[in-house]
Amino acid sequence: MFQVKEVKSNSDWKEFIQLPYSLHVRDKNWVAPLRMSVRDTLSVKKNPFWKNKKRKAWMVWNDHTPVGRILALTDAEYDSRNNDKYGFFGYPEAINDQEVFDHLFDACMKWFAIEGAKIIVGPLNPSTNYELGILIDGFNSPPYFMMTHNPAYYDEMIRRCGFNKARDFFAYLINEQTYDQQRLERVKAKLALRKNVYVRKGNRKNFLNELKILHQIYNDAFKEHWGFFPMKWEEFQFMGKDMATILDDDLMLIAECDGEPAGFIFALPNINSLLIQSRSGKLFPKNVINLLFKRKKISSARILTVAVKKKFRHWGLGSYLFSEMAGNLRKNHYTDVEMSWVVEDNIQMNKAARSVGGNPYKTYRVYQKEISAMVD
Numbered sequence: 257m258f259q260v261k262e263v264k265s266n267s268d269w270k271e272f273i274q275l276p277y278s279l280h281v282r283d284k285n286w287v288a289p290l291r292m293s294v295r296d297t298l299s300v301k302k303n304p305f306w307k308n309k310k311r312k313a314w315m316v317w318n319d320h321t322p323v324g325r326i327l328a329l330t331d332a333e334y335d336s337r338n339n340d341k342y343g344f345f346g347y348p349e350a351i352n353d354q355e356v357f358d359h360l361f362d363a364c365m366k367w368f369a370i371e372g373a374k375i376i377v378g379p380l381n382p383s384t385n386y387e388l389g390i391l392i393d394g395f396n397s398p399p400y401f402m403m404t405h406n407p408a409y410y411d412e413m414i415r416r417c418g419f420n421k422a423r424d425f426f427a428y429l430i431n432e433q434t435y436d437q438q439r440l441e442r443v444k445a446k447l448a449l450r451k452n453v454y455v456r457k458g459n460r461k462n463f464l465n466e467l468k469i470l471h472q473i474y475n476d477a478f479k480e481h482w483g484f485f486p487m488k489w490e491e492f493q494f495m496g497k498d499m500a501t502i503l504d505d506d507l508m509l510i511a512e513c514d515g516e517p518a519g520f521i522f523a524l525p526n527i528n529s530l531l532i533q534s535r536s537g538k539l540f541p542k543n544v545i546n547l548l549f550k551r552k553k554i555s556s557a558r559i560l561t562v563a564v565k566k567k568f569r570h571w572g573l574g575s576y577l578f579s580e581m582a583g584n585l586r587k588n589h590y591t592d593v594e595m596s597w598v599v600e601d602n603i604q605m606n607k608a609a610r611s612v613g614g615n616p617y618k619t620y621r622v623y624q625k626e627i628s629a630m631v632d
Contacts, residue, residue: 258323260359263313269298272313275325276349277537285398286405287528288537293498297386304490305382308333310371313347314363316356324350326360329382330371334485343373343627346381348390348410357413368627376625377422383485385495388597389425389620390414397617400558400594401528403427404620414623422624423482426606427596428614441579452515453571455580458508460500467496469510469517470563477519477563482599483622502527502547506584507557511564511573519564521577523585526556526594556592557585562605575608582612 263272273294280286300306309331316324327347335341345364350356368376381387387404392411399405458466471492478484487495507523530546559581564573585593595614598605610616 257318258355258359259317260363261315261317262363263315263325263327268315269313271322272315272325272327272347273298275315275322277535278322279349279351280405280407281535283405283407285395287398287532288535290531290539290543291537292539294537296498297382302494304488304494305385307488307490312363312367314360316350316359323353324348324356324360326364327382328364328367330368330373331485337486341372341374343368343371343376344380344382345376345378348379348414349406350410350413352407352409352413354413354416357417361414361417365627374627376419376627377483378623380483380622384481384483385485385487385491389622392424392619392621394427394618398528398532399618400427400526400556400596401524402558402560403594403596403618411621417625419623419625422622424600425597425620425622426600426609426616427594427618427620428598428609429617430593430595430609430612430614432591452513453573453576454512455577456510456512457505458510458520460503460505463496463500464493466508466510467493470496470520470522473517473520473563473565474561476565480566482601499524502551504588506588507581509577509580509584511568511577513568513571513573517565518568518571519573519577520561521559521563521574521581522561523557523559523581523593525551525554525590526558526592527551527554529554529556555590556594557590559593559595562595569604574605578608578612 263269273291277288296302309329311327311329313325313327315322325347326345329344329346330342348360350360379388379390381404387402389404390410391404391406395408471487471489474492475486479486502525504525509521510517511519527547530550531543533546534542562574562577595609597620598609600606
């Protein structure tokens with residue numbers, strides 16, 4: 257018989273974090289995330305994201321065995337910007353049993369109703385600035401760094417709980433066989449005629465100031481995008497410092513127009529190619545050894561962000577930055593590159609990804625449900 261328990265104590269949160277490591281141990285394509293990273297992201301003390309937000313989490317147990325988990329949150333600032341009442345769910349994990357999914361979402365919906373939420377969206381882990389979505393296509397290969405992976409049955413189970421598609425997000429794979437350098441060179445040459453455009457590498461020695469520039473561009477570039485959570489400086493700094501530990505100098509490029517920071521492109525080595533060798537998620541001993549001594553052997557990278565301020569979008573800076581990044585990736589022997597994620601209704605970015613040879617090889621889905629449509 258299943259039991260639903262709210263996650264409250266430190267030991268409860270340990271069980272919450274542990275569950276996917278137990279559920280997916282036999283999935284050869286699942287990559288165990290570093291536990292310390294998951295803990296820090298969920299920590300209300302360490303991660304500024306949780307400031308001024310409400311959250312609850314639950315687990316479903318079968319006797320003494322955990323078989324499901326979910327987290328729910330509300331954000332008054334998001335509601336104010338979007339003129340509606342939203343609830344968000346994240347971190348869903350469960351065995352292949354509809355009853356478990358029903359229990360998890362019933363717990364969420366009851367709490368959302370108390371909070372007055374009308375539109376429920378997810379999964380966001382915990383927002384669009386981190387990980388999102390349920391993998392619905394592309395199960396035959398491991399995810400790249402900071403991308404999700406789940407069993408195929410998750411999509412059907414969530415839809416049976418009354419959710420429909422809100423948006424699909426694509427991951428594009430680009431390699432030497434598919435990459436169209438000539439097209440990007442044409443765009444680059446055209447933009448190069450503008451003498452007031454300058455692209456430079458990020459300066460790691462002055463990383464904090466560089467991060468402030470990226471923060472300003474990031475919030476301006478995405479403020480009108482669906483589901484976007486503007487990032488406060490403290491949160492952006494929290495994420496940036498974590499990523500800086502694996503950043504390659506050549507993989508952060510900043511474009512300046514008329515001396516003003518106008519856009520950036522940011523990529524990271526795909527450390528999942530190393531993390532997949534360990535199923536524990538623990539940093540010591542295997543993962544730390546691999547990260548220290550094998551990182552230079554990583555041959556794949558993920559482009560996380562291409563951001564251009566709104567007033568410069570018509571300049572073609574995104575393609576220019578991608579062309580510059582492509583050269584740096586080749587120089588550093590990255591032969592496979594994932595561009596992710598790209599939301600389905602971002603026509604310009606999807607067109608650009610396909611035009612340079614990108615293959616949309618994975619699809620991630622975010623769901624939505626109006627609480628008024630629920631049945632008690």
